[in-house]
Amino acid sequence: xxxxxxxxxxxxxxxxxxxxxxxxxxxxxxxxxxxxxxxxxxxxxxxxxxxxxxxxxxxxxxxxxxxxxxxxxxxxxxxxxxxxxxxxxxxxxxxxxxxxxxxxxxxxxxxxxxxxxxxxxxxxxxxxxxxxxxxxxxxxxxxxxxxxxxxxxxxxxxxxxxxxxxxxxxxxxxxxxxxxxxxxxxxxxxxxxxxxxxxxxxxxxxxxxxxxxxxxxxxxxxxxxxxxxxxxxxxxxxxxxxxxxxxxxxxxxxxxxxxxxxxxxxxxxxxxxxxxxxxxxxxxxxxxxxxxxxxxxxxxxxxxxx
Amino acid sequence: xxxxxxxxxxxxxxxxxxxxxxxxxxxxxxxxxxxxxxxxxxxxxxxxxxxxxxxxxxxxxxxxxxxxxxxxxxxxxxxxxxxxxxxxxxxxxxxxxxxxxxxxxxxxxxxxxxxxxxxxxxxxxxxxxxxxxxxxxxxxxxxxxxxxxxxxxxxxxxxxxxxxxxxxxxxxxxxxxxxxxxxxxxxxxxxxxxxxxxxxxxxxxxxxxxxxxxxxxxxxxxxxxxxxxxxxxxxxxxxxxxxxxxxxxxxxxxxxxxxxxxxxxxxxxxxxxxxxxxxxxxxxxxxxxxxxxxxxxxxxxxxxxxxxxxxxxxxxxxxxxxxxxxxxxxxxxxxxxxxxxxxxxxxxxxxxxxxxxxxxxxxxxxxxxxxxxxxxxxxxxxxxxxxxxxxxxxxxxxxxxxxxxxxxxxxxxxxxxxxxxxxxxxxxxxxxxxxxxxxx
Numbered sequence: 001x002x003x004x005x006x007x008x009x010x011x012x013x014x015x016x017x018x019x020x021x022x023x024x025x026x027x028x029x030x031x032x033x034x035x036x037x038x039x040x041x042x043x044x045x046x047x048x049x050x051x052x053x054x055x056x057x058x059x060x061x062x063x064x065x066x067x068x069x070x071x072x073x074x075x076x077x078x079x080x081x082x083x084x085x086x087x088x089x090x091x092x093x094x095x096x097x098x099x100x101x102x103x104x105x106x107x108x109x110x111x112x113x114x115x116x117x118x119x120x121x122x123x124x125x126x127x128x129x130x131x132x133x134x135x136x137x138x139x140x141x142x143x144x145x146x147x148x149x150x151x152x153x154x155x156x157x158x159x160x161x162x163x164x165x166x167x168x169x170x171x172x173x174x175x176x177x178x179x180x181x182x183x184x185x186x187x188x189x190x191x192x193x194x195x196x197x198x199x200x201x202x203x204x205x206x207x208x209x210x211x212x213x214x215x216x217x218x219x220x221x222x223x224x225x226x227x228x229x230x231x232x233x234x235x236x237x238x239x240x241x242x243x244x245x246x247x248x249x250x251x252x253x254x255x256x257x258x259x260x261x262x263x264x265x266x267x268x269x270x271x272x273x274x275x276x277x278x279x280x281x282x283x284x285x286x287x288x289x290x291x292x293x294x295x296x297x298x299x300x301x302x303x304x305x306x
Numbered sequence: 307x308x309x310x311x312x313x314x315x316x317x318x319x320x321x322x323x324x325x326x327x328x329x330x331x332x333x334x335x336x337x338x339x340x341x342x343x344x345x346x347x348x349x350x351x352x353x354x355x356x357x358x359x360x361x362x363x364x365x366x367x368x369x370x371x372x373x374x375x376x377x378x379x380x381x382x383x384x385x386x387x388x389x390x391x392x393x394x395x396x397x398x399x400x401x402x403x404x405x406x407x408x409x410x411x412x413x414x415x416x417x418x419x420x421x422x423x424x425x426x427x428x429x430x431x432x433x434x435x436x437x438x439x440x441x442x443x444x445x446x447x448x449x450x451x452x453x454x455x456x457x458x459x460x461x462x463x464x465x466x467x468x469x470x471x472x473x474x475x476x477x478x479x480x481x482x483x484x485x486x487x488x489x490x491x492x493x494x495x496x497x498x499x500x501x502x503x504x505x506x507x508x509x510x511x512x513x514x515x516x517x518x519x520x521x522x523x524x525x526x527x528x529x530x531x532x533x534x535x536x537x538x539x540x541x542x543x544x545x546x547x548x549x550x551x552x553x554x555x556x557x558x559x560x561x562x563x564x565x566x567x568x569x570x571x572x573x574x575x576x577x578x579x580x581x582x583x584x585x586x587x588x589x590x591x592x593x594x595x596x597x598x599x600x601x602x603x604x605x606x607x608x609x610x611x612x613x614x615x616x617x618x619x620x621x622x623x624x625x626x627x628x629x630x631x632x633x634x635x636x637x638x639x640x641x642x643x644x645x646x647x648x649x650x651x652x653x654x655x656x657x658x659x660x661x662x663x664x665x666x667x668x669x670x671x672x673x674x675x676x677x678x679x680x681x682x683x684x685x686x687x688x689x690x691x692x693x694x695x696x697x698x699x700x701x702x703x704x705x706x707x708x709x710x711x712x713x714x715x716x717x718x719x720x721x722x723x724x725x726x727x728x729x730x731x732x733x734x735x736x737x738x739x740x741x742x743x744x745x746x
Contacts, residue, residue, distance in 0.1 A: 059396040059400075059418065059421070060396075060399045060417070060421030060422075060423045061421045078734060078738070079716075143565065144563075144565050145502070145503045145564065145582055146580070162502075162564065164564035164565055166565060166568045167565045167566070167567050172568070250570075252568045253513045253568065255512050255567055255568045256512070256719050256723040257720055257724050258716070259723075269711060272392075272710045273707050273711065274392065274396070274414075
């Protein structure tokens with residue numbers, strides 16, 4: 001009797017663990033470590049940061065739940081309002097410029113020109129250089145006295161006056177943007193170049209046979225071919241730029257007079273006051289902006305798939 | 307027994323015996339004081355503050371190690387870059403991995419002592435002070451800031467603060483032989499020597515710690531960050547207006563080097579070392595750098611305290627402390643070690659290598675402060691004449707928040723960069739400061 005029950009149980013388990021289910025279970029087991037890792041390293045800190053932003057936590061004290069108080073405080077400061085606008089400006093303007101430069105160079109280097117391998121390598125150098133070195137070099141170049149840019153302008157007679165590039169409201173943001181674009185365009189360049197090389201040559205030949213001119217070939221063949229890559233690159237680059245700290249910190253520390261203040265630098269100032277709750281609130285306040293970017297880019301990608 | 311013997315025996319039995327007993331007792335007391343109250347054991351982990359001087363860092367490590375060997379205590383010394391102390395200590399507090407003793411600055415000590423992170427060390431403070439002729443008044447006043455009803459949580463060991471460094475070669479050419487006594491004199495001298503690429507006033511106006519020297523200037527003109535109780539912002543005042551007028555006048559005359567509104571922490575160092583600034587406010591590290599990198603500049607540099615203003619003479623000092631976390635597994639040994647680090651032999655050598663002003667009256671006679679080194683003499687002057695941090699304001703958590711949010715340098719930027727009128731700039735700073743005070 002007992003043997004019969006045991007045999008029936010084993011048969012039931014066997015039926016439940018049929019081939020497909022066993023395979024699925026095995027697959028889940030395989031991905032489980034990665035899922036746990038992601039939960040531990042990404043989800044937990046992310047959710048914990050959101051929690052901390054609702055507390056008055058300082059170093060050495062876990063603090064208490066304060067609701068929206070941190071957000072109300074930071075939203076009322078002029079510096080925070082500057083940070084919102086400046087972050088949007090930097091993300092949008094650098095994105096457009098990096099797209100233009102990256103696309104232009106990718107189209108150029110995609111042609112059969114002599115030494116294009118060397119050009120490709122050289123164009124990747126700004127991205128390969130450590131950000132710290134790159135932006136400190138830019139800082140030196142921007143120096144009013146002895147800086148390379150002023151030397152070139154004054155000695156060539158292009159502009160006779162010394163310009164305090166980082167120290168004036170009118171030039172500080174364009175200077176930060178220029179340095180950021182220089183450092184970031186290679187990522188766009190290499191991504192778009194890879195997309196260009198995946199477009200079948202037959203499409204261009206067919207377009208030529210149909211009498212399409214260069215612009216029409218670009219608009220009807222090249223652009224649709226690289227659009228998915230451009231969208232993904234835009235998404236990634238925007239998120240990186242919005243979260244980037246070193247370009248502003250090393251060039252201007254958010255000044256002069258908050259002219260280049262952005263969210264990550266503001267959050268760093270919050271950390272300096274050792275008020276962890278407020279610093280977390282600044283970081284969390286960025287989330288809606290980034291979420292809009294992600295949703296926008298994702299919907300575009302889905303539309304493109306359809 | 308002859309007469310002599312009987313006389314000696316008679317003296318020995320009375321006065322001599324009393325004297326001998328007294329001297330023996332004193333020697334015994336000194337010996338007992340030098341030794342720990344009871345045998346030390348276990349391990350002490352010490353986080354020392356890494357400073358600009360290799361020699362000073364090595365001396366600290368060697369002294370702690372030697373003390374451990376002499377007292378049977380295992381020691382581990384970890385030197386922490388002072389720019390990273392906040393991050394390291396924050397992580398250690400959160401993860402309950404604080405050392406047994408550490409060096410840290412006033413701001414962090416003030417914040418963490420209120421959170422119950424440190425153990426009380428009044429006994430060490432009192433003993434060290436009593437053994438060394440007492441603490442300098444400015445040091446004692448600053449230490450009082452971190453004392454609570456339950457006692458003191460740190461023992462000071464070094465004074466830092468801003469000195470005015472000036473290019474004597476350039477200034478003497480223009481007939482200025484003496485250090486500027488007032489901020490107005492300083493501005494006048496700075497304007498007189500300004501001729502691009504040299505600019506007179508190398509004072510940072512940016513969002514970095516150096517920019518906060520503007521608070522002292524503002525206070526010298528009668529401006530205040532907050533009221534006497536330290537509870538409400540009081541930036542908008544005639545004193546602040548006078549300060550802004552002084553600033554704008556000097557700015558309009560071109561005395562500030564270009565870029566001061568975005569200088570990083572090394573901006574004034576670089577400007578002075580490259581010969582672009584005739585005056586800077588600095589802790590003395592620039593002088594040390596000049597000594598090795600540019601001896602000519604070093605010889606041409608003179609040091610003086612911050613000038614006085616029309617209302618106050620504000621020379622804020624800051625201090626480094628040694629403290630013992632409440633989580634220390636070996637607080638008695640940590641206390642004994644800290645007390646040992648005030649022995650004259652070590653401190654005499656340490657001050658010669660480090661860039662700190664003295665803290666104890668007895669330290670004044672050390673070789674480092676004999677007048678042969680102008681930087682050390684300047685630091686001694688700062689200790690002797692300096693004012694407690696924030697004075698005439700109240701140093702509290704809200705003031706520290708104002709300090710790290712660069713409210714006053716930002717107000718200065720509004721005037722000189724954005725061209726705002728004084729009222730508008732003061733209104734914004736006042737509102738910003740009040741919002742901070744309201745949080746506490």
